[in-house]
Amino acid sequence: MTTLVIAEHDNNELKSATLSTVTAATEIGGDVHVLVAGSQCQAVADAASQLAGVSKVLLADNSVYEHQLAENLGQLVVSLAGDYSHILASATTTGKNFLPRVAALLDVNQISEVIAVVAPDTFKRPIYAGNAIATVKSEDAVKVMTVRATAFDRCATGGSAEVVSVGESCDAGISKFVGEQLTVSERPELTAASIVVSGGRGMGSGENFELLYKLADKMGAAVGASRAAVDAGFVPNDMQVGQTGKMVAPDLYIAVGLSGAIQHLAGMKESKVIVAINKDEEAPIFQVADYGLVADLFEVIPELESKL
């Protein structure tokens, strides 16, 4: 039994989600290999080789993988799949994009957003916005699954796996990268931060989010948002927390001016400590909050920031 984990990276840096996925792979048992597919990404392969529990790193370094185009990456993974009992990727927008292609080409279903390994063929995953947890059993020859990073600790480092080059260049030739607009921020990454401050429609405008940025900077926190705040154009889409946005589980989640719709709760209710600040004491967010403060955010956020 050998598991292949496909690394999440930007050609320079290995993302922390991969460390959680390696932990899930280790829980399955057997050997763990990591595939790093990208362009000029030797540094990522070197980082992957140091993950505890990883016995081999496959490096596919080719310009056709530079932007992780699903068509090309899918073909590459399928070409390597023969050696593996399990193929895992992180449940990020990259993993969710290419891995179902791999599953379909291998004629198996994908098990999405795994949150627990019960046995090598049995897994738990949330359904219905996390309002139910399904245990599913797969009799497919190869188990293809995405792993929710917040459900698994990051693996340790200190290993020294060998790095081998693999794979011809798989260029499907049907899709092309045109460009990207990445949000640059000095703050910690939302899904990896230990404190997250999130704002909702109650923030009223993009300018008012400055209040949260100031607070976050004082606390070393990342800033998230509800769908309503993103839809209204207050903040970019990559800040959306929830069922159909990002999953976060920080030590502390501070929800400001957001009501706590089930779709939002799905993305943050695994946080260790939840604080809700809302002027409506009936807001559903208070039902999951450890500490609730019924107040006008425009009064208490500056006060909180100044007193910390």
Added chain:
Amino acid sequence: MKVLVAIKRVIDYNVKVRVKADNSDVDLANVKMAMNPFCEIAVEEAVRLKESGVASEVVVVSVGSKSCEEQIRAAMALGADRGIRIDAEDGPDSLSVAKLLAKVVEQEQPGLVILGKQAIDSDNNQTGQMLAALLNRPQGTFASEVKVEGEQVIVTREIDGGLQTVALDMPAIVTTDLRLNEPRYAKLPDIMKAKRKPLEVKAPADYGVTVASKLSLVSVELPATRQAGIKVASVDELIDKLRNEAKVI
């Protein structure tokens, strides 16, 4: 150019699902059902392509029991021209659905297939990608903008780091994200008109596909519930609790 849209009947997004007492599954008896919100966005996008003269016909397809004809009619009320229902028990697995859709694509030859990025019941986020792979066609997932330019479709995608734009050779598969458009409400005359639009019913056997999965549901449980905590009266009390009780700052 024809546009094919795949839609799913799911629990209404405002309803919190219950788990059956014997933990065998969720309980959907007497629960309000609706078109999956992402599928609604897919229908809207296809109809807008038709209204702007890019598309000539919008065909909607759903795999499920007779009850999902309600959602097919709803899509036709929003502007789809005709519908296909492939008869199956509700809740077919994604791979079977993708195989059936691939056969429909072979017959209908659309230039674009639009699906929702995920269904809010199974939360799988995989059918569109699987369909693209089975057809060996490109995909633009989590789309927030779709532009047809000649033989290509330019798709802006919502990704974890921001936005990414890709150019796909058509025929191509697109899956919708929340910001792609705001679906319209159907008007009464359109709802009436939709009742007369053609709706074909097919069986998986018509396409030579067997709906079966090697993935089985062992049990369904409620997630660990969080207890509501306490209300604090002031910012000072909040800071004190976070420092000395929760010890998170």
